[in-house]
Amino acid sequence: MKEPAPHENDPSQPVRMTAWVRGHVQGVGFRWYTRAQALAIGELRGFASNLADGRVQIVAEGPRERCERLLEWARAGDTPGRVDGVTEIWDTPRDRYPDFAIR
Template sequence: MIRLTAWVRGRVQGVGFRWWTRSRALELGLSGWAANLADGRVEVVAEGPRESCVKLLEALRGGDTPGQVEGVVERWSDAKGSMAGFVER
């Protein structure tokens, strides 16, 4: 189990991006959250199998998201195991 933290920049607030991310994460069996940040980015935190987190990261960068993603910065760490489900914050 691993934790992916991704910061997504672009036109990603007010366009259904967090809902879309939640749907993809749940399809992949991940737990975590997607939250709007004050600077216009969306922070995505997901825990689960590494291959599922990689697939979510690829989807975030894939071009089929709501809005327009200009860039994604990711950080990998050990899963903390404290999350259940995937929520929009």
């Protein structure tokens, strides 16, 4: 059985979460609300960006627990537009972002 990575056991350990949100999420303020939610959660850096295929990409770096809260918000349906699904991957942070931005 594979050992979990150290950050999987410690919710305060910094991580990088990249999520792709499918549905009617462009042209409805989704990126703006994602940024507002990230700032409300606190300690998150990264961005929300429209993709050419109609999805929104969210990249968030910070404590795992806070990234999970942002991901839960995106999946909960209390968002602008309509979310049909969210796919995410987890990685180590790259520390490239000074704040949480809209791209």
